[in-house]
Amino acid sequence: MKIQTILATKGTRVITARARQSLQDVIGLLVQHNIGALVVVDDADKPVGIISERDLIRAVARGDDLARPVSAAMTRAVIFGTPQDDLASVMKTMTEKRFRHLPVMEGDKLVGIVSIGDMVKAQLGQYQGEIETLETQIIGG
């Protein structure tokens, strides 16, 4: 299965934050959209980092002022995926490198973000589907 299969059912909206938005703003966006991470973009909409719940917890633990810009707390070394990436390889990399959100680029355009939860759901769907197919064949045949 490809990452595109997951992205296909995630709508066309990609929620992003601007690098100069405050940490408080970002917390608001995560809560509003019920998500765990945001891609941070510059004024030309080019991704410059990612900010996750984990980054925010670290900022709070450090005693950062939540009025500070997101660029102060975001992760800059971001791994990007493409729609053609294989789900199994990506899951393995995310598990090994311990990150939970993968921004996906198609050329130089950010087309979405997939979370480890999305991938587990897709994998579960795949397994359920295989079981379902076998079951109907046994019962039907």
Place this chain on the structure above:
Amino acid sequence: MTKLGTESNPLRVAVIGSGPTAFYATDHLFKQVGLAVEVDMFDRVPTPFGLVRGGVAPDHQKIKTVTKAYTQTAAKPRFRFYGNVEFGRHLKLADLKEHYHAILYASGAQTDRRMGIPGEDLQGSHPATEFVAWYNGHPDYRHLQFDLTPERAAVVGIGNVAIDVARILCRTVDELRTTDIADYALEALSKSHVKEVYLLGRRGPAQAAFTPPEIKEVGEMADADVVVLPEEAQLDPLSQAAVASASDRSVLRNVEILQGYAVRKPTGKSRRLTVRFLVSPVELIGDAAGRVVKMRLVKNRLVASETGSLSAKATDQLEELPVGLVFRSVGYRGVPLPDVPFHEKWGVILNEKGRVIDPESKQPFVGQYTAGWIKRGPSGVIGTNKPDAVETVNCMLEDLAQDKLLLPSQPESRCVEDLVRARQPLFFTFADWLKLDEMEVARGQAQGRPRVKFTSVEEMLAALGR
């Protein structure tokens, strides 16, 4: 008016398409306790079951038994089937909005992706999907002609569809005679000169998209040997690492089977299937008459992306493969439906968990849903469409609970039947299908076959005495 979804005011759902997804969605709707729901299912062709009838290979009858479960769903009193009725032609979105609270698009993926190389449209080069639809007796493809006089054929792609095509080309007439392959296809294939079939994979054995039973099966054909080049069966270090840590055992199983083929000696069978890896066609070359005579291939190597996914990168090594017949099978692709927003590049309806999305506002359209391959793209096995359909129907039920469905002016099944009768008098009901099914099976029994299909609308009408 009483609450929607009750006996006196049932929830009315139109389903476009009648493949596995359409039936899984319908079944999930009917299973809701305390919900009265009517489902009308529409299909462009007269018969139900989509790719189970028109895509699954004729020598894979066991897989087709899933239709028994769908037939049980169709037996529910509040189910109606309208075959030979096309969305956008006989019935438009605006018509459906007058009669239904919700519309579900489950039209699947009927066409294929192109290779995008020079010579792709030469004579003798075909989409695998057309060949599949042809040998399965799909009414829209029965008129196609495939010149099977060349001795060498290439199938580009390495998924289960590519394997199906290669296998059908390698089967003997006696093997095919026991299937429900279309009669005209059996006739044409009995005269086939094809002796040498190549399956061409862009990446290596560890990235092949086929599943173990399919690749195992080609090693057991009556009169065709299977060949894998030993050097191509060997895994590169990147693939080795991927296989070693793979959670999915089927990858390892595929590799084992292929490496087994690499050390097999040909047994002198009259046909040969060669499975190639790490090659991509870059050009098809034709003769003066515009017929394909050979294919130029580039050798690939695998490179890992940041995410660990392995992709094929062309080297500068080229080779030529003389072939007179080419089938491309590099992926199924959805076809846009009239008035429904579509992602051109991915070939799917714009959606969020199955709710169709308005590209302008990026918010869901009220009462419009999608499921299956036209929602997520072609992936998985038949049953994968069940959790997918359930996700979509659950969104529909959430919207029902919040009164966010369509408000039809005539929510009555009688009105729809009148409308269909006016627009397409030659529609087929599920009862018609059951009669056709019975006749097909009876015709098959006489010949020791699972069924002999009706392949044209005229034939079906005549059989029903219409």
